[in-house]
Amino acid sequence: MTEPWRILALPPLGEDLIRGLLAPYADALDLVLPGTRDRAGLHAALADAELVISDFTGDLALDADAVAAAPRLAFVQTPGVGTDAIDLDALAARDVPAANTAGSNARAVAEWAVGAAFALCRHLAWSDRAVRAGGWPQLDLLALGTRELHLQRVGIVGHGAIGAEAARLFAALGAPVSYWSRRRRPDAAATYRDLDDLLAGSDLLVLAIPLTDETRGLIDARRLALLPQGALLVNVARGGIAPDADVLAALESGRLAGAALDVFETEPLDAAHPLRSHEHVLLSPHAAGGTGQSQLNMVTMMRENIEAAISGRPVTNVVNGVDPQIRRR
Structure with missing residues (x-):
């Protein structure tokens, strides 16, 4: 009988959720969780782990040291789209494939972006706060400048699954849509523009690009100043793409009239951070992709990849260029 695969599931995914997810393969898998949620607990659990479901919060990041602590590691599955909590290069150097759940939350995040754009154009959060406080700010609201979304020139930074879906939804509302990505997409419905040109012609800028060493700080103070x-x-x-301090400065200068932020450089956002009290910021706790349907999509894709890994079939959505065929060490 083949020895069960040892799979390490990292928090914050709960044990009951993981056991339910892997129940059909209980005989083929030996599930373990770290004894403590710290670096020591992570490294101890990695010592004999073969498959890992990573921590999407980054608290237990699979950095180069963690990868080195896992001599039997054969596959890493991220419970989401972002991969900034795992060291892709360190895994590739060990020929360990890492996969995400690409596209699982694309519609959810794109819809949030459109909803947030509506909220900014009409100052919905500001109006709600004012009326709840006893006011009736009809004239004040008009003085702030209300807009119709279809008249805004929309620029989207990134054209993966989320960026492409957001472009489609904004275009369906009648807005002119342009995009920039690191790779030009010949099949894109939106118009490609160089990054600085995109910013200069965007009344509404949507960031939908992964956080990498190349994109960290990409939309900094200099580039924000290019916006109308x-x-x-x-x-x-991700928050690191547009540094929080630069976004705040652009808001205070008036370059930005408003911002809807689902992500921040440090999460949770510090309780005293000035973004929390800025009147023209819509805040969200990194939940744009958090719908029941997107979670079902994510869990299904994770389960299918784990099944493929232990059944000898190639996994899907490998993001670090390694052969998707999983091999025991």
Whole structure:
């Protein structure tokens, strides 16, 4: 009988969820969880782990040291789309494939981006706060400048599954849509523009690109200054792409008239951070992709990859260029 695969599931995914997910393969898998949620607990659990479901929060990041602590590691599955909590290069150097659940939350995140854009254009959160406080700010609201979304020039940074779906939805509303990505997409319905040109012509900028060494700080103070005066920003990517301090400065200068932020450089956002009290910021706790359907999509894709790994079939959505055929060490 083949020895069961030892699979390590990292928090915050709960044990009951993981056991339910892997129940059909209980005889082929030996599930373990770290004894403590710290680096020592992670490294101890990695010593004989073959398959790992990673920690999407990054608290137990699979960095180069963690990869080195896992001599039997054969496959890493991320419970989401982002891969900034795992060291792709360190895994590739060991010929360990890493996979995400690409596309699982694309519709959910794209819909959030459109909803947030509507909220910014009409100051919905600001109006709600004012009315709840006893006011009736009809004239004040008009003085702030209300907009119709279809008249905004939308620029999308990134054209993966989320960026492409967001482009489609904004275009369906009648907005002119352009995009920039690291690779030009010949089949894209939106118009490609160089990054600086995109920013200069975007009334509404949507960030939907992965966080990598190349994209960290990509939309910094210099690039934010290229936006038209009074532009709007929607960030469904990662906080490090548009540094929080630079976004705040652009808001305070008026370059940005509003921002909808689902992500931040440090999460949770510090309780005293000035973004929390800025009148023209819509805040969200990194939940743009958090719908029942997207979670079902994610769990299904994870389960299918784990099944493929232990059944000798190639896994899908490998993101670090390694052969998708899983091999025991």
